Amino acid sequence: MTVCVIGGGISGIMAALALSRRGTETVLIESGETLGGHMAEIADCISGLEPKLIEVEADPLIEVITGVTVEKIDGSRGNFTLTLSGGRTINASSIILATGYTPFDPSVWSRYHLEHPNVYTSLEFERVISLSSPTGGRLPDGIRRIGFIQCIGSRDPRANPLCSSVCCMYTANEIKTLKARNPDVEVYVFFMDIRVAGRDERTIDKLKREGVTYIRSRVPEVITDDGKLTVRYEDTGAGELKSLDLDAVVLAIGLLPSGSTRKLAELAGLELTEEGYIKVSDGVRTSVDGIYACGCVAAPVRISDAVVQAEAAASLASEDGSPPPEMPELIEPEGEPAIGLIIFTDNGTLGSYIDLEKVREAALAIDGVIQVKEVPSLSGLEAEIASLVKDGSNRIVVAGLSHRKHEEMVRDVVERAGLNRYLVEIANIREHAAWVHPPDEATRKSIDLIRMAIAKVREVSPLKVELLPVTRRALVIGGGVAGMRASLEIASHGIGVYLIEREEKLGGMLGESNEIVADLIKQVESNELIQVMTGAEIDRIEGYIGNFSCTIRDEKLEAGAIVIATGAKRFEPAGLYSYGDDPKVITQAELTRRLETGIDAGTVAMIQCVGSRDGERGCSRVCCIEAVSNALAIKEKNPDTEVFILHKDIRTYGIYEKLYRDARSKGVIFLRFDEDKPPKYENGIVTVFDTLLGDEIQIRPDLLVLSTGLDVADRMQKINELLGTDLPTDKFYAEVKGESHLRLNPVDFEIDGTFIAGAIKLPKMVDEVIAEGIAAGGRVCSLLQQEAIPREGAVALVDEEICSGCGICVQICPFGAIELVQSLVEERVTYGWPITEIKEVAHVTKLCRGCGTCASLCPSSAIRHQFFEDVGILSQLELI
Amino acid sequence: MGDEFEPKILGFTCNWCTYAGADLAGTSRIQYPPNIRIIRVMCSGRMDPMFVIKALTNGADGVFLGGCHPGDCHYTKGNYYARRRINALREILKAFGLDERVRLRWISASEGPQFAEEVTKMVEDVKKLGPNPYKEETL
Known part of the structure; x- marks a missing residue:
């Protein structure tokens, strides 16, 4: 049965590709003329997007329909009917909504003077740079x-009360690109709070060191006077009104729910939030069974998070698909290389850059070339290559495409034409x-x-694509929310799971007292396909994609794929702020537990970023939201309790901005301190230098709550030991890799067949962790549903006769894919008879x-x- | 063009970063001198010093090697091996006065302009050095 994906931006594209990977037929509907969405508008993002567009175009399981809108949705899960604007109807078992966002239009406000030629929105500015x-x-x-003004149309009750999550970082990226192409430009950023985490935080620190001025300010306004631009703002550090003359201003516009999202919600009867986003549970489930949402339709998210949701939605929407079509018997190339050359003319445009006739003539004169054909479009490639092979070509050269973008696609086509994919x-x-x-x-x-x-293709020989057998079972390491959700997802597709937990109980960091956790534990324990092992420490993992083997004590577990969901540990604030000595000092996690029964305190002070953002460790992302929601809980029970939150920035991303607003309106007091002037706690008194007031404030709390960050050191250490990776232990995985690496494969781990989800990757809120668990589980399913995994053919091969067994390769292989083995080698000597001996030689394993x-x-x-x-x-x- | 010396530059780029950087220079239509011919390998770690020496003895006036930035290697650390190896090779090439003709640069997939810039610079510099003196002797 078909799944229908609505919206052809990056979320929709990735959802469609994830579905097709699982053998599910997909219809991708886009109202515009081309696919790509807003990602295509972002400077130079095209290098990441383009290969995906090519993949979609060449995918036989994906039908793309552009220039149409959905006018009607009938039916229910398993049997939806969508009526398109042209009148065509589509039957679909599930629907995935990926209609993205609408950028805020600041021209509705005169105070930013968008009509001035040098005032740009951030999207316009992408085109400039x-x-x-x-x-x-x-x-x-x-x-x-040039000045960048943050939060235009975000965190503003008149336009959009929520935080758009992505603007702090896209501004930093724009500045990076801008500075690279215009090194002399002076840059100022007007912001309220910086909300980034992971590697992004270091990017911003670097920008600051390189001379970009970040000005913490409120209500900046653009003034034009005789064409001159000035920004007037309240400098919250200095506490005064200031102005700055600039030559250009960039407005960092926020992300609003798109109009088509609202229309589709009405057509399908989906519930919306008060801000107009689709209401979801588990990160991707809408209120209607069988309809899922991914990308910015449920809340503004970064690309990597949107792709996590796309994977998760695809996994939930897919039913087990049909196996891939049978491949034709491959032709063994015999005799001299006979080369067929294809010139891809890009719809004839290539001819306006080069003299195609000359190229053709020269090519035909090259020894071994028997045919030259021109092909105008990618879709024509299949037929032409097939006809070349039929007419006797046993090697193909395609001119006019890129290795990086097209090689895999071209190899697939060649294979379908009956030739080895490496010829x-x-x-x-x-x-x-x-x-x-x-x-x-x-x-x-x-x-x-x-x-x-x-010259190269003459020398290549057919390579065997080894088909690796697959153990249809998964190993999930870590019994927290991410690990349990991943296990359930895998089991729901009929695949067995070993769920390994080091502690005696499932539940992870949140613990079984949490409602969501309790529910997950119940589901996991009652699922026959999931074998839970608690109190279990893994001793060793061996093997490769499709065929891992994991040793726990004396037991050996076989699995085809691994999900790493080992989570993180709360940072222990021992010795900080008298924690451990003074019973009044507790951690935020302890407060959460105490709030279940209620606390007795007239004044509560919370200190943020204890053990995070301290120069060594990065931002733990969840502590601000945790603190603000606990503060709200305190106020709810007893409005007279004074609650102070001492912070560096308040990072209530996305929809959690609502909590921050509520907390302030309920009287929670936020005091900001500078990084180099952290609060002190002596004799029961907290002293903090408040930057807004420009003075010291003293608080005598009945409870001092430390918002401690998360730490992954011991977990990373263990992963390095088990999987032979070499990851730094003081950082979350996403901090090491960075958004640019994770963007389009956000749950893939270093080694083929291994996936990563949850706090070990980056601390997140429960909903996001659940979506990530589903996504990782989904990736495991699409891998294990295959009967065999084709392995890369262009791998290393040892000539045992020459190998001296020195072992240098063993040490340098980045994947630990070479080992020394005793082998029976037939060895020739210069004089005398061929002799056979057993010697130590290098052996390339399937990890290569x-x-x-x-x-x-x-x-x-x-x-x-x-x-x-x-x-x-x-x-x-x-x-x- | 007249009789001006046009150097032949051989390029080795890794598949994931510098090759894609060259692609981006193309997509963005950034013009640069046509003197370079690129051979694609999967990782800069595949760049064998022997290739560089062969290229120079075969008549290349310069060899341009490109890989991912440190820490960004698609295969984790191939570019570190490349760096170590090319530095060692450079020491040897010094003896023959060829070290300035070999250049290793980190260029990412999003650095199209940097690719064009580096190639332009390399062509200019090799023009100043003149033809590769070992070209004839090895024939």
């Missing part, structure tokens, strides 16, 4: 001082020649690149990912990097 702008990302003349090479004459050089030179270079590709580092380091040249063999590379470079 984009490489594809007429100036190549350089600012117009005369702009030397094809690409000559990138478009990006690397036609588009970047004048016509004559580009033509010459194109011919050279084609020659090089032909094909980087080729070992091949160039082997002192005996005994390792070959298949498809990238020395002989192929040398034959290319000889043409220079």
Whole structure:
């Protein structure tokens, strides 16, 4: 049965791809003319987006319909009918809503003077600094001082009371790009709180060190006087009104629910929040069974979080699909290489950059080339390559595509045409020649690149794509929310799970007293497919994707995939603020527990960022929200209790901004201290230098609550030991990798077949953790539903005869994929008879990912990097 | 162009960062000198010093190597091996006066302009150095 995805932005695209990976037929509907959504508008994001667009285009299971809207939704789970604007109807078992956001339009307010030519919205500014702008990302003349104003149309009850979550960081990214292309420009940022975490925090610190001025301020206003721009603002540090003359202003506009989201909600009868977002549970489930939401339709989120939701929604929406189509019997290439050349003309446009006739003539003259064909579009590739193979080509070269963007797709096409998938090479004459050089030179270079590709393809031999058997069982490490939710998701698709928990009980950091946790424990324990092992410490993990083996005490568990959900530990504030000595000093987690029975205190003070954001550890993301909601709980029980929250920034992201607003209106007092002037606690008195007041404040609390951050050191250590990774132990996984790496594969861990979710990745709120658990579980399912996993064919191979067993490769392999083994080797000696002996040689295991580092380091040249063999590379470079 | 010396530069780029950076330069239509020919490998760790020497003895006037920024390697640490290896090679090339003709640069997938800039700079610098003196002798 088909799943219908509505919205062709990055969330919709990723949901469609996730569905197709599981063999589910998908219809992707987009109201605009092209796919890509807002991501396509972001400067240079195209390099990440483009491969996904190509994947969607080439995917036989995805039907894309653009330029239509959904006019009617009938039916229920398992049997929806969608009527499109052209009249066509689609039957779908489930629906995924991914209609994204509408950027706030600041022209409705005159105070920002958007009509001024040098006042930009952040999205307009993306085009200004984009490489594809007429100036190549350089600012117009005369702009030397530029100001960014944050929270335009966010955290503002008149427009949108919520925090848009992403603007702090997109501004920092814009500044980074801006500075790279305009190093001399002076940059100012007007902000209320900086709300970023992980590696992003270091990016902003770096910007500050490089001279970007961050001004903590309120209600900035743009004044135009004779075309001059001035920003007037209240400097909350100095406590006075100031103004700053600037040449240009960028308004960091917030994300609002899109109009189509509201319309679709009405059509399908979905519940909305008061702000107009889709109401969801588990991060992605809407109020109607069978309809899921991902991306910015439920709350403003970053791309990586949107992709987590897309994966989760796809997993919930997919029913077990049909197995992939049978592959044709592959032709064994015999005799001399006979090369068929395809020139991809990009709908004929390539001809306006280079002389195609010359290229064609030159190519035909190259030894071994038997046919040259032009193909205008990607969709035409399949038929042309098939006909080349039929007409006797046993090697293919495709000119005009990119290795990086198209190689896997081209290999698939070649394989479907009956040729081994490694008998094809690409000559990138478009990006690397036609588009970047004048016509004559580009033509010459194109011919050279084609020659090089032909030289290489002559040398390649068919590679066996090994099909790895799959153990249809998963191993989930960690029995907290993420691990339990992942287990349930996997089990719901009929796959067995070993759920391993180190502690004696399931529940993780939140503990079983939490309602959500209690419910998850009940579901997990009653699920027959999930085998729970508590009090279990893993001793060893061996194996590779599809075939892991995990040893616990004397027991060996076999699993095809692993989910790492080991969570985090509360930082122990021993010795800080007299914690441990003074019974009045407790942690936020202890307060949460005490609030269940009620507390007796006239004054409560909370100190944020204890053991986080301290120069070593980053932001733990959840502590502000936890503190504010506990403060609210205290006020609710007893409005007369005085509650002070001492903080650096208040980071109530997204929808949690509501809590912050409520807390302030209920009289919770927020005092901001500077990083270098943390509060002190002596003789029962908290002393803090409040930056807004510019003076010291003393509080005598009955309870001093420390909001402690999260720590993953021991968990990371253990993961490094078990999986042979080399990750720093003082950071969350997402901090190490950064958004740019995680964006499009947010739950993938270092090793193929392993996935990561929950606080070990980055601390998050429960809803987000649940979505991540589902996403990781979903990824496991799509992997384990396969009967066999095709392994990368272009991997390292040892010539045992030459190998001296020195073991250098064993040490340098980044994946621990080489081991020394005793092998029976037939060895030839210079004189005398061939002798056979047992010797120690290197052996490449299935963990190899094909980087080729070992091949160039082997002192005996005994390792070959298949498809990238020395002989192929040398034959290319000889043409220079 | 006349008789001006046009150097031949051989490029080795990793698949994930610098190759994609060159792609982005293309998508953004950033013009740079056409003297470079790129051979793609999966990781800068695959760049064998032997390739560099072969290229130089085969007549390349310069060799440009590109990989992911430190810490960003698709294969975790291949670029560190590349750096170590090329630095060692450079010491040897010094003896032949060829060290300035070999350049290793970190260019990410989003650094199209940097790619174009580095290639432009390399072509200019090699022009100043003149033709590779070992070109003829090895023939």
